Amino acid sequence: MKPTLSKAAQQLREQFDDTFPDRDRRSDGWIGDARHSSRPSDHNPDPKTGVVRATDTDRDVHKSGKPDLMPDIADQIRLAAKAGDKRIAYVIFNGRIASSRLGWRWRKYTGSNPHNHHCHVSFTSKGDEDGSFFQIPLLGANK
Numbered sequence: 001m002k003p004t005l006s007k008a009a010q011q012l013r014e015q016f017d018d019t020f021p022d023r024d025r026r027s028d029g030w031i032g033d034a035r036h037s038s039r040p041s042d043h044n045p046d047p048k049t050g051v052v053r054a055t056d057t058d059r060d061v062h063k064s065g066k067p068d069l070m071p072d073i074a075d076q077i078r079l080a081a082k083a084g085d086k087r088i089a090y091v092i093f094n095g096r097i098a099s100s101r102l103g104w105r106w107r108k109y110t111g112s113n114p115h116n117h118h119c120h121v122s123f124t125s126k127g128d129e130d131g132s133f134f135q136i137p138l139l140g141a142n143k
């Protein structure tokens with residue numbers, strides 16, 4: 001089965017690209033490499049549907065790396081989830097993770113990669129076919 005990226009993940013990436021067309025994409029990613037596929041990861045395609053439910057976005061939304069907006073963007077993704085966007089499963093950035101566990105508060109991330117160079121967002125299956133606009137102020141929200 002041909003792997004496809006979740007519609008919600010495609011939409012989030014589009015909002016990054018529309019807002020920051022010149023951003024650095026070197027740490028971008030979506031589908032798992034061999035290292036990922038040896039363990040459970042949202043970067044691996046769903047065995048039944050082929051949907052990949054995760055994206056990595058390079059921290060440097062400006063090529064120069066400045067201003068360093070990803071800490072605020074990651075926080076706004078978290079807040080969109082907290083406000084009720086059920087397509088977002090969790091966010092990992094800068095050694096921290098936020099999910100519905102503990103009410104979307106940031107907590108220490110103890111995985112092997114602290115995610116200092118990219119922001120990881122995992123999506124629920126609700127986002128597989130739902131590519132509606134994310135209400136994230138730094139990513140073009142209109143309200």
Ligand SMILES: [Zn+2]
Pocket residue numbers: 043054055056120121
């Ligand atoms: Zn990732």
